[in-house]
Amino acid sequence: MEPWPWKTIIEPFRIKAVEPIPLLHPAERAAALRRAGHNLFKLLADEVTIDLLTDSGTGSMSASQWGALMEGDESYAGSRSFLQLQAVVHDIMGFPHVLPVHQGRAAERILARTLIPPGAVVLNNTHFDTTRAHVEQAGALALDLPVAEALRPQDGSPFKGDMDLAALDAALAEHGSKVVMVMLTLTNNAAGGQPVSMANIEAVSARARAAGVPFYIDAARFAENSWFIHSREPGYDRWSLLDIARRIFSLADGCTMSAKKDGIVNIGGLLCTRDDKVAELFRNELILSEGFPTYGGLAGRDLAAMAVGLGEALDVDYLRYRAKSIAYFAEGLRQVGVPVVQPAGGHAVFIDAGALLPHLPAEQLPGVAVANALYLEGGVRSVEIGELMFPGHAPLQLVRLAVPRRVYTQSHIDYVIEVAAKVAARSSTLGGYRIVHEPPFLRHFSAELAPLQG
Ligand code: F0G
Secondary structure: OOOOOOOOOOOOOOOOOOOOOOOOOHHHHHHHHHHOOOOHHHOOHHHOOEEOOOOOOOOOOOHHHHHHHHOOOOOOOOOHHHHHHHHHHHHHHOOOEEEEEOOHHHHHHHHHHHHOOOOOEEEEOOOOHHHHHHHHHOOOEEEEOEOHHHHOOOOOOOOOOOEOHHHHHHHHHHHHHHEEEEEEEOOEHHHOOEOOOHHHHHHHHHHHHHHOOOEEEEOOOHHHHHHHHHHHOOOOOOOOHHHHHHHHHHOOOEEEEEOOOOOOOOOOEEEEEOOHHHHHHHHHHHHHHOOOOOOOOOOHHHHHHHHHHHHHOOOHHHHHHHHHHHHHHHHHHHHOOOOEOOOOOOOEEEEEHHHHOOOOOHHHOHHHHHHHHHHHHHOEEOEEEOOOOOOOOOOOOEEEEEOOOOOOOHHHHHHHHHHHHHHHHOHHHOOOEEEEEOOOOOHHHOOEEEEOOO
16 A cells, blocks of 8 residues: 655545534633533534534445435335345455444344343453443443553553453453453544554454353444554554454454444444354344344435445545544644643544643543533534543543544644644633532433533
């Protein structure tokens, strides 16, 4: 593959349809934030200028995907669009059994109901919160086994998403036959969107096989992870991204996937397995909750768009641009004095709010203070990943700026960096927040907050 010789990163696409974004007056933003109880989740989309809340389901579809949408086959059973999707998944992932689902957590729910009994143990580099919730809902224990580097924001190690192999050995020895599944989340979203190396995937797979435990991949960002293996892991620079992805999936017994990320669709997901008996269990549960196995809770057109999107996500020019533009974003923030988790992740930049606001203890929600300041300053919406989201057990006080796929251009990113620079310049004056009202669980979505001062 040709290296990119230019300093300027160009988006490897041009824009065919545009969607206006709201530009608000500062007083309008202040009023909107007050109305939202100082919680960015409760803002209306029309109150946000640059929306970096999530990269999930927020991407732009390509002209080919919009074309495929029109060709979608809406037959209840045996849809052509399903066959199209199945062929693409066979090609990339190689799993014989392909079940469409409406989004990632539907796959997780089916997996939990069929393969995870009460009292069981599931091991993961880091469970994404919906995965953890489904494991726990099944009455099982969800254990995270990240490497130590994952918790050191300034450690620039290339594969901070890896699973700690010594911890895996210890957990397999301690919990024995209670361990019913080993999972790897690619990339490791909850640990900063950091990638997992091929060496780690191989080692985890070998240990799971030796222990006779199924090994599943959470494939939400498998294409971005493949890019990092290609660009960072010795020996893989000559491999195509498709071959890297094939190798990854060849090591697993199955996968769950939210296609709202690297499927580049607004809705959709997958559940796959190699095992005929497990596939039967999955299908029965799928029919009960999602729909017939050839549509799985989606319209035929959604399956067609997903089939095209999965292929586009592995395009080398697209992935190079995506990784470079996220690294550019992280570096731009660092240069204006905003501490960010190193190295840049695959889908987002994480601001270390604890380091930016050392005067605020975790209980005063430094992540919320930074996220709300970014909104008030320039209408940028991000998400706190710290004390508000994980009360009492957030290792770091972070703010995630997730970048939707193929949506924003470099000038949008330059604007966000400028907004963040202004916030950083007055960081010592930013006050904390307190919680006025909170629901019993997942409090970050709906909690009402208030500034501690003024
Ligand atoms: N697994 C990972 C690694 C995820 O990041 C997500 C969603 C899911 C599973 C669940 O998929 O939303 O389609 O049901 N992550 C989004 C985010 C919500 O903002 O990171 P879903």
